[in-house]
Amino acid sequence: xxxxxxxxxxxxxxxxxxxxxxxxxxxxxxRDLSEPFRELDVTPGEFSxxxxxxxxxxxxQTDLLRIYRLDKSTMSVAVKRLVGRGLVxxxxxxxxxxxxxxxxTEAGREVLAAATALVExxxxxxxxxxxxxxxxxxxxxxxxxxxxxxxx
Amino acid sequence: xxxxxxxxxxxxxxxxxxxxxxxxxxxxxxRDLSEPFRELDVTPGEFSxxxxxxxxxxxxQTDLLRIYRLDKSTMSVAVKRLVGRGLVxxxxxxxxxxxxxxxxTEAGREVLAAATALVExxxxxxxxxxxxxxxxxxxxxxxxxxxxxxxx
DNA sequence: TATTGTTATACTCTATAACTATA
DNA sequence: TATAGTTATAGAGTATAACAATA
Numbered sequence: 634x635x636x637x638x639x640x641x642x643x644x645x646x647x648x649x650x651x652x653x654x655x656x657x658x659x660x661x662x663x664r665d666l667s668e669p670f671r672e673l674d675v676t677p678g679e680f681s682x683x684x685x686x687x688x689x690x691x692x693x694q695t696d697l698l699r700i701y702r703l704d705k706s707t708m709s710v711a712v713k714r715l716v717g718r719g720l721v722x723x724x725x726x727x728x729x730x731x732x733x734x735x736x737x738t739e740a741g742r743e744v745l746a747a748a749t750a751l752v753e754x755x756x757x758x759x760x761x762x763x764x765x766x767x768x769x770x771x772x773x774x775x776x777x778x779x780x781x782x783x784x785x
Numbered sequence: 786x787x788x789x790x791x792x793x794x795x796x797x798x799x800x801x802x803x804x805x806x807x808x809x810x811x812x813x814x815x816r817d818l819s820e821p822f823r824e825l826d827v828t829p830g831e832f833s834x835x836x837x838x839x840x841x842x843x844x845x846q847t848d849l850l851r852i853y854r855l856d857k858s859t860m861s862v863a864v865k866r867l868v869g870r871g872l873v874x875x876x877x878x879x880x881x882x883x884x885x886x887x888x889x890t891e892a893g894r895e896v897l898a899a900a901t902a903l904v905e906x907x908x909x910x911x912x913x914x915x916x917x918x919x920x921x922x923x924x925x926x927x928x929x930x931x932x933x934x935x936x937x
Numbered sequence: 938t939a940t941t942g943t944t945a946t947a948c949t950c951t952a953t954a955a956c957t958a959t960a
Numbered sequence: 961t962a963t964a965g966t967t968a969t970a971g972a973g974t975a976t977a978a979c980a981a982t983a
Contacts, residue, residue: 762933781914
């Protein structure tokens with residue numbers, strides 16, 4: 634047995650699976666961001682959470698759950714971490730006092746701006762890698778897959 | 786503030802990010818498999834590990850690390866769990882006694898066959914969802930992205 | 938009674954560091 | 961010294977269950 638390089642390992646059907654390539658691409662994207670993100674002390678998941686909060690001031694955790702399909706306890710913990718780092722505030726809203734409206738702090742906006750620059754740089758590298766392949770068709774395909782696999 | 790449905794939440798630039806759609810599609814795929822896989826007591830990651838082991842009998846952990854880009858301790862723990870469940874064997878190889886060749890047991894082959902059927906059913910659903918979009922172009926695009934983001 | 942959110946707890950996945958054994 | 965693999969430990973990320981506050 635002497636498999637010196639990855640190409641000599643038989644991955645056969647695995648590499649023909651859509652799901653496998655999807656995972657490879659997704660983990661490559663996360664891994665690529667993880668180092669520069671670490672300096673900002675945010676994760677890719679927190680970046681996307683903060684982006685939604687920025688675009689939707691006073692959004693509630695329940696709304697975020699519909700997007701992320703996580704358990705509410707998971708979301709609560711994630712929010713708590715962002716609040717603890719002073720990136721997000723949780724404000725009592727007028728009306729239903731069970732709701733807590735989420736918004737970015739000034740520090741949160743700064744971190745988000747830096748993270749966004751990193752993400753967009755990666756986006757450009759991915760677009761370049763696509764070459765002649767139509768990006769919009771790719772995006773549409775990914776959305777269709779999400780729709781097909783979604784079960785509510 | 787009254788955001789009753791997901792579509793009313795402004796996701797704006799987020800949904801235009803390739804990385805975001807990639808993650809959505811990948812987590813949809815995992816989530817979709819998680820329930821049927823739970824009955825087999827394997828994870829999607831274990832499925833792909835077992836597939837590689839099946840195709841490459843007596844493969845070593847070091848070889849798997851080049852494919853998965855994990856820490857060797859992570860791989861060791863993953864292998865140990867599969868061995869503990871009697872799905873994989875770790876055999877001393879002739880020659881260098883530091884290596885342990887991994888192979889599937891009969892039980893491992895059975896579990897893998899059942900898992901493969903589930904994965905391939907999902908693959909067909911994803912292909913159907915693509916409609917007129919060229920699957921091969923998609924696969925090529927994903928491989929290019931992985932290549933572009935890989936740094937060794 | 939139902940909903941929003943929190944907390945306690947546990948399991949998985951991952952990495953770092955220190956280790957054993959072999960080379 | 962270097963490599964293959966293990967173990968101990970710790971940090972994310974996730975879920976379930978039980979809870980408090982509010983409706």
